[in-house]
Amino acid sequence: MTQFRTFILALIASFGLPWLCLVVVPAVKYQALSPLPYDKEADGMDGYYPPVPINRQGQLVYAREGCVQCHTQMIRPTQLALDGWRKGWGQDQEARPAAPVRSNELRDYLGEPYAFLGVQRSGPDLANYGWRAPERAVVHQMLYAPKSQHDWSNMPAFQHLYVERLAQGPVSSKALKLTGKFAPKAGYEVVPTAEAEALVDYLLSLKKDYPVPAKAAVAATPAP
DSSP, rough: OOHHHHHHHHHHHHHHHHHHIIIHHHHHHHHOOOOOOHHHHHHSOEEEEEEOOOOOOHHHHHHHHTGGOOOOOOOOSSTTTOOOOTTSSSSSOSSSOOOOOOOOOOGGGOOOOOOOSSSOOOOOOOTTTTHOOHHHHHHHHHHHHHHHHTTTOOOOOGGGGEEEEEEOSOOOOOOOOOGGGOOTTEEEEEOOOOHHHHHHHHHHOOOOOOOOTTOOOOOOOOOO
């Protein structure tokens, strides 16, 4: 009986402690977080960190379409600079930025009911996609027909978020500029639905490398 009790306690400890440390404690800490104010003299900027909320409607579309299965939203910590220079991962798009893009912190996800950290990087990390994203029309084209931009792309097409309709009068300003085998039938045009627009809004709002108060004195580029 004593051995059985010891076995049960060891089993509870084996599963309970990791659950407590990896799930419960971080969840409690996250719920207690609040935005931090910048100090004008120390940080070089006003306002609060994080300053830009994500687009919640677009995040719901992102979750439903399973984007998190292929894209992460987390810049891992750099250990002894082994990751080198993270070109194009944040605001600085130079070949060798003055400082590597910082790793993400818990407050970067403040205001998000779920932080889509991801499970694997089959596609690019999207934590700071809002800084490096091309113009809006190109993002729509990539979602509708990824292979229209890169024939090697393994990204699935989200054509169900778009409508192919008969063009009436001048071509809509929102119509996708598709050519070749991706172009719609003659006299038709492809336009984004409200869900596609929300998804693009969400992708463009992903900017998780703003300066952390008391850790950076350089102001971030204001969001457009």
